[in-house]
Amino acid sequence: MRKRSLLILLILATLTGCTIIPGMHVSPFANQSSIEMPVGGNNETLLKKLNIQTITAQKIIELEKNVNNRSLGANNAANLYFDYRIGSKTVKGTPVSKDYKQYLVGPRDILNITVWEHPELTIPAGEFRSAETAGNVVGEDGTFFYPYAGIVTAAGRTVEEIRAELTEKLSKYIEQIQLDVRVTSYRSQRVYVVGEVKQPGIQLVKDIPLTVLEAINSAGGVKADTADQRNVTLTRDGKTYSINLLSLYEGGDITQNIMLKHGDVLNVADNNFNKIFVLGETTIGGSNSARSRSLFMNKGRMTLAEALSDAGGVNQETSDAARIFVFRSGVNKPEIFHLDAKSPDALLLADRFPLQPHDVVYVDRAEGIRWNQIIAQIQPTITLLNIFDGSLKVQPFLAQ
The missing domain is CATH 3.10.560.10 (Outer membrane lipoprotein wza domain like)
Structure with a gap:
């Protein structure tokens, strides 16, 4: 009996001194x-x-300050996690906002030029005519040809500047000329909206400013179940900026509603992170x-x-x-x-x-x-010892 007790104590000491208990x-x-x-x-x-x-009430007050500041500032914790996620440093904050300027014509845009009282100088538009056949296409070199005016530079200019040049050149042939210039098809400037939106793809920049909110709405909105609305990236001129859509949607932070320009890539990340x-x-x-x-x-x-x-x-x-x-x-x-x-x-x-x-x-x-788990692990050993000890006690009786 004494030997059995010592053996049990030895097993207990061994188990409690080791990391055999799981978890x-x-x-x-x-x-x-x-x-x-x-x-x-x-x-x-x-x-x-x-x-x-x-975790105390004072600690919660300190932590809530960062959470309530929904814009991703330079020291915002969410921005640090975002950097870790994409594997590179993002530019803290948003691009410098500039005042809206009129649309600048570019290559592949189609212009419609109307000279009043001179239909021979106006390409007629019809029900079955496309914009390409009913207007003047700006070439890849940024110019287009117009009768009596010759080669006209359009790229990087507003329609008012193009109208002024045409008026000056055509006034040599037509007295008191009146003409109008409009862009009938915007094809030179593109923005790419990708990621967790319902309709990802290319969106064309037109004469009406295209902002982040308008671009996402035009893409059908974000996928509510899978989009990470706090960490949207805007890649522009080789730099990546972080945008917080929730700050815009819920807090009205218009600094997040950036005006997009040609070549921008707007990516709504997934929520897996x-x-x-x-x-x-x-x-x-x-x-x-x-x-x-x-x-x-x-x-x-x-x-x-x-x-x-x-x-x-x-x-x-x-x-x-x-x-x-x-x-x-x-x-x-x-x-x-x-x-x-x-x-x-x-x-x-x-x-x-x-x-x-x-x-x-x-x-x-x-x-x-944990103690119960220790007992559960040594229980089979104790049972075995009891059986073994009992068999030793009855063997002399059976021998007789």
Whole structure:
């Protein structure tokens, strides 16, 4: 009997001293991370252990300042994640806004020129005539030919400037000439709208200014379920700018409604990057018994309470509600947050705690559950020892 007891104690000591018990847990008295993380600052990267920050009302007020600032400023956390996502640095903010100028004619545009009281100089338009056959096409060199005026330069000029030159040249042949110049087909300037819009493709820049909002609306709008409306890219002249559509839609931030120009590429990214990972002791509803899952953020926003709720809530039997953590691997400033939700009142804080893309929410396991797992692992050994010990006791009786 004594030997059996010593053997059981030896097994217990071995199990509790090793990492044989599966799963993760956070040290109950830790106030720092157990590993070092790269932290950026002063143009250098340092390795530091992170302080575990308690989620309080004051901490939430500090975090909400960044969330409510929906425009992607130079220090906005969402912009840092966006840089990480596309693998390069974006230009912080938006391109310099310029006053609208009249449309400048370019190659492949088609002009309609009307000389009043001189129909022989006007190409007649008809019901079955296309714009190409009913107008003057600007050539690739930016010029077009007109009777009695010769070669006229059109590229880079407004219709008023073209009209003035034609009037000057034709007035040598026609007294008190009156003529009009209009663009009947805009074909020289293009903008490309791609990504998570309903009708991606090419959009032509016309005499009416084409803005980000108008371009997206002309493309059928964004795909609400898959578009990342906070991180839209505008590529112009070799530089990539970040645009926050939510700031425009919900906050009326007109600085995000940039006027587009020829060659711009407007890309509405997908929402696959905006995920929250929930690990640990949560309960997934239905027949799905998995204890980890990824959640998509709605319009790039989600609170800690929403993440826990979508994961089925904390497991009342196995979780330690006093030990809920949020791990945030920021590009230059990783952070760890801790919420003590043992009292349901703490869920009010959780409902105000704003998560960021790729945050990891972890619900720790109750200490008693680990002990129960230890017992469950050594139970077969104890049973075997009992059987073996019992067989030894009855063998002498059988021998007699």
